[in-house]
Amino acid sequence: MDDTIRNIALIGTDRSPLHKVTLPEPIRARLSDHTTDEALILEAISYACFSHEFGHPLATSEVIIDESIVEEKLPYARKEISELLMDILSVAISIRQSLLKSWLEMMQKRSELVLPESVIPLIQAGNTQPEDIRAMIITVIGNRGKKILPFLPDEKYTTSILSGSVWLEGTAEQRRQHFLHIRQNDQQKGLDLIRENWNTENVRDKASFLRIIADTLAPIDLQFLEDLYTSVYAGKAFQKTTERECKLWICHMLLRLKYNPLLESIRQGLSPYVIPKQSKSILDRVLGRKMNELKLPDTHDQFWNGKNMNELIGLDEKNTDLLHFDHDPLFWLNGMIEIIPFHFWTELLQCDYKQAADYFLNNDHFQTTVKGNRIPIFQNALLGICILTRDQDLIGQLIEMIPEEMVIPIIPFMKQSVFEKYMDDHLSAGMFEILNKRNEHDDHQWSEAFTRKVINQFSQDLNNGKLHIHSHHGLTIARFGHRKVLDILHEVVQDQTNASWQAQWQTLIVEPVDKINSIKFSIDQFMNNSRL
């Protein structure tokens, strides 16, 4: 638009009187005679607008245009599979992620692409999902789908993921997720990836990658960990917390992989403090059953001292938890229990799991009093090693010995059979909170008998007024219930005469379960039959 006219229009003729001669000649020549400046400007604006809108040539692109044709190598999935996706995206968030993951796995197995009309909803759904799911999404939207990702307002799908260079260019979190995804799918590939650039990684990232290796530990990792340990960490003390953290992770994994030099040095270090326990049981004495116990010094000595603990497995040199650990050796023993697989202690103490767990939890020397409460000082360490090693024998013992509220952290790590046994004593109105701690993707589906127990208890609690029926109950049953869950739900409703009860049962429980079950069933069908 002509600047003179524009400026006068914006500033106003009161402040910027019009001098007709300053107007562009083509416009000036067309202006009528006007009595006021304002009328003249209005007419000039009309011409200027026309000129502005139509009086310009088209722009020519000066950038290099991407003229590459985007082809697809994989076929598109049939319409029903895309519709199934839309059904998944309409279910409650609590179950959507699991179903979406199953659907993506099915698509990857079939080597098919999602239909174009579902690409954008799928990409948008991925915005709130973890990186590994987004990586799966990228594989099913095809090359044409990938083409649109850079233009999405949300930057969840970064260019580094698209170009496959996330490992080199991504953020720390993206790289962590990328490594986790690879390790979960191909441990050797993950190991090769981490080994390649290990020396250039910063120590914080190293600690985070070691945590992932620990979660997906396999015998093939031994050589890498041994090399790291012997070349960098063995016999050395580290002052930085993150360096010590790395050393702790490496030692933990080496001990799980039964790396003898480290096991031996710990065993030898502890052996002077292992003494036979005087059993109070006559039967034990008669049968000659002997259990050892640990007799720790109250002060530092050649083994129990900060430098040695740091050099041995990377423990903190100072007791940072005086509230729980009166003596430093207790603090360091706690650190060892946290990372050493529990069977080591049963061997050292020459006892079974139950006795060892009982010893660490209930021995008088391993108690403290906080705010008047007697607390077993190694309880958290024992829970920690359960979580790291998923040691079902230890879990089985702990759930018998520790308070209910302390069991919660290990619930997601229980084997289904252990969990169902544990829940036998905990079926109550509050059970849904515990049931939801599980992860349906980790083989945590309920057995038929357990499904029946849960549903019977649930219906009893509803009848007794202990619970108000809610859709989240239906979702929990749908997430974990046995494939015969619908039959069981129908059996329960047959015993009911109350029409309102039946209607709520149908709407809030049966229908969501039915919908989710049919989604799961369809995914299985498409997964197992590529001709469908």
Next chain:
Amino acid sequence: MNFTESQIEILAPKPTAFKEGKKLGNASYWQQFGKSERALWGIIQGSGASPYYTGVDFNELAYRCTCPSRQFPCKHALGLMVLFANNAKVVNALTSEPDWVSEWMDKRLTKPIQKEKSISEEEDSSADREKEKRLQDRIESVDAGVKELDLWLRDLIRIGLLELPSKSPGTFEKVAARMIDCKAPGLAGWVKSLGKINYAASGGWENESITIIGKLSLLIKAWNNMSNLSESWQQTIRNLIGWSQSTKELMDDSNALAIKDEWIVLGQESENTEDIIIQRTWLWGSEKGKPVLILQFATKFSPLQTSVIPGTIIEAEIAYFPGVHPLRGIIRKQRGILTKWKNTPVYDASLETIWDKHIAHAAIYPWINDQPYLINQVRIINIQKSWQLIDTENKMMPIHPSFGIEKYMQWIMITGNAPFAMAVVIRGKQVLPLGVFADQTYIVL
């Protein structure tokens, strides 16, 4: 007829209706169903005691159903269409119509002939006088409104448009309401659009407001010069001022410009403004190469009645409202829906060609907007977060902001980034892509 599910979805009065209808698109629900050259029909058991009789006239897109639903088309009609869309091989064999379908269809073909009311010469001249008086009254009223508006615009220019952002929305509404009182709703629309500019956004509002004022000022000038204008110009100006155009009169006007052709339905757009939905549908005559814009209006009490589906080809006669640059029209007679065009449409070769044409149109009709064009070998690119339409000579035009990522996705899926012929409308200085011509078919974006 060869509707797709997505086309049937457009016909649904609301998304839930389509979802319910789709469920009925399974042959097992229907006691009987069939198809002739002009209609689909089916009998379905609903919740009532008697089954529902459902029919679809697919030449003129009309429906009947004996169900009590107030939705139009009802879920049964939608379900019937989905049934035929998804099961082409199984159910698409032509059969003879049952009597209830034939009767309905024949009745539709025989349009009721309205009895000509016998009017005496005296009554006739009295009606003319009344009409003339009404016209004079309106002209006087509009005159008064135009004078006030002109004064208001001059005041704006005197104090400067930089004051516009500080004006309350009420200022514009008040002036617009005054224009409505003066029977000039077209002018009110311009004033409202001035009030709707986002003055908080930095950059852009200045040119936007000046452009509106420029066009409005030109319209005022044209109104003041009415006596010197030709009849067709007078009609054009009256339309812009807000005189409504009677569809019924055009339907009966044998002198109106009318074109018979196979019309490709290029695209459709709905705009919701103050409880009124305005639906714009652009069509292109594949043989004669002429575009038409069909406008439909709806309120919450009178829903849109979709009679054309984007992406289809209809054989029809279109009548144009008179004006210096006729674009708006109505479907006077629709003969059927075709699966393919007989005459491949002619595409302009480059963006410069359509731009030159657009400038030529603007020289005739300066308020030109939303003019459709067909253009060959173009692709969509993104330069510095801005979508552009680019031709093989690297000339480009910015794409209208209403073109979103979903449409780009559709485009990339159809073309794989290869240049294709496209239908666009030029809106202001931007283009709005409507669809792609690929493999002898037209696909709407």
